[in-house]
Amino acid sequence: MPSLKAIKKRIGSVKNTRQITKAMKMVSAAKLRRAQDNIIAARPYARKMEEVLQSLACCAEGDRHPLLEVREAKRLLLLVVTSDRGLCGGFNANLCKAADRFIREKKSEYEEITLMTLGRKGYEFLKNRHTVTKNYPNLISKPNYQTAALLAREIIEGYEGEQYDQVIILYNAFKTVMSQDITFQQLLPVVPPEAEAASLDEGQVEYIYEPSVRELMDEIVPKNIEVQIFKAMLESVAAEHGARMTAMDSASKNASEMIGKLTLQYNRARQAAITKELMEIISGAESIKG
Numbered sequence: 699m700p701s702l703k704a705i706k707k708r709i710g711s712v713k714n715t716r717q718i719t720k721a722m723k724m725v726s727a728a729k730l731r732r733a734q735d736n737i738i739a740a741r742p743y744a745r746k747m748e749e750v751l752q753s754l755a756c757c758a759e760g761d762r763h764p765l766l767e768v769r770e771a772k773r774l775l776l777l778v779v780t781s782d783r784g785l786c787g788g789f790n791a792n793l794c795k796a797a798d799r800f801i802r803e804k805k806s807e808y809e810e811i812t813l814m815t816l817g818r819k820g821y822e823f824l825k826n827r828h829t830v831t832k833n834y835p836n837l838i839s840k841p842n843y844q845t846a847a848l849l850a851r852e853i854i855e856g857y858e859g860e861q862y863d864q865v866i867i868l869y870n871a872f873k874t875v876m877s878q879d880i881t882f883q884q885l886l887p888v889v890p891p892e893a894e895a896a897s898l899d900e901g902q903v904e905y906i907y908e909p910s911v912r913e914l915m916d917e918i919v920p921k922n923i924e925v926q927i928f929k930a931m932l933e934s935v936a937a938e939h940g941a942r943m944t945a946m947d948s949a950s951k952n953a954s955e956m957i958g959k960l961t962l963q964y965n966r967a968r969q970a971a972i973t974k975e976l977m978e979i980i981s982g983a984e985s986i987k988g
Contacts, residue, residue, distance in 0.1 A: 702971065705964045709957060716953035722785065723946035730875065730939035737872055737932040744929040751922045754915070755888050763915035764858055765923075768887050772809045775853065775862040776801065777885075779869035779930055780820030781938045782839055789870060789878065789941035794823040796880045797868055801828055812862065816849075816931070841935055846928035854920055857886050867927065872936035876944050883930065885923055
C-alpha cells in the first residue's frame with residue numbers, strides 16, 4: 699500500500715489538474731460563444747451563395763466558366779481542416795482517420811491524390827501515412843476572410859493550371875456542443891444538384907445578365923470558393939471549442955471522482971496507521987505491567 703505522503707501528494711497533483719481542466723473549460727466556453735455566433739451569421743450567406751452559383755451553373759451553358767467545367771477526375775486535391783492544439787477529445791483523431799480511410803478507399807479511382815492540411819494536428823497525423831504537399835499551421839485558431847481568400851486563390855490557380863481536376867474540403871461541422879459532423883464538401887468543380895438541374899431544364903428558366911455572363915462568373919465563382927473555405931474554417935473552430943469544452947468537463951468530473959477515491963484510500967491508510975500505533979502502545983503498556 700502506498701504511504702500516506704505518496705497518497706497526499708497524488709491528491710494534490712490531481713487537484714491541480716482539475717483546476718487546469720476547469721479553467722480550460724471556462725476559456726473554451728467563452729470562445730465557443732463567439733465562434734458559434736460567427737458561424738450562425740456566416741451560414742445563410744454561404745448557403746445562398748452556393749445556391750445562386752449552382753443555379754447559374756445550370757443555365758449558363760453558352761459561356762461556362764473554367765471553374766465550372768467538369769473534367770475527368772484524374773487528380774484530386776483533398777484539403778483537411780483540423781486544429782493546432784489538442785485536448786479536445788476525438789475531434790482531430792476522428793477527422794484524420796476519416797481522411798486516411800477516404801484516401802485509401804479512393805486511391806484506385808484517381809491517378810494522383812494531393813493532400814493539403816490546415817492545422818498542425820492533421821499534419822502530424824497524416825505525414826507518416828501519406829505525402830502531405832503543404833501544411834498551413836497557426837491559421838485556424840484565428841480565422842479571417844483574408845486568409846481564406848489567399849488559400850482559395852492558390853487552389854483556383856492549381857485548378858486552372860490543371861494540377862487538380864477535383865477539389866474536396868474535409869472539416870468538422872459544428873452541430874451541437876457535444877457533437878460534430880465530419881463533412882466532405884466538393885469545392886471544384888461546382889456541380890448543381892440533380893433535382894435542381896432537372897427542374898430548371900423542365901421550366902426553361904432564362905436569366906438576363908448584367909454585365910455579361912463572363913464578367914459575372916469571374917466575380918462570383920472565386921468569391922464562392924473563398925466563402926466556402928471561410929465557412930469551413932469557422933465551422934471547424936466552433937466545433938473545436940465545443941469538443942474541448944466537453945472533454946475538459948469530462949476530465950474535471952473524472953478528476954473529482956479520483957480525488958474522492960484517493961481521499962478514501964488516504965483515510966483508510968491513516969486509520970490503519972493510527973490503529974497500529976495504538977496497538978503498539980497498548981502492547982508496550984501490557985508488557986510493562988507483566
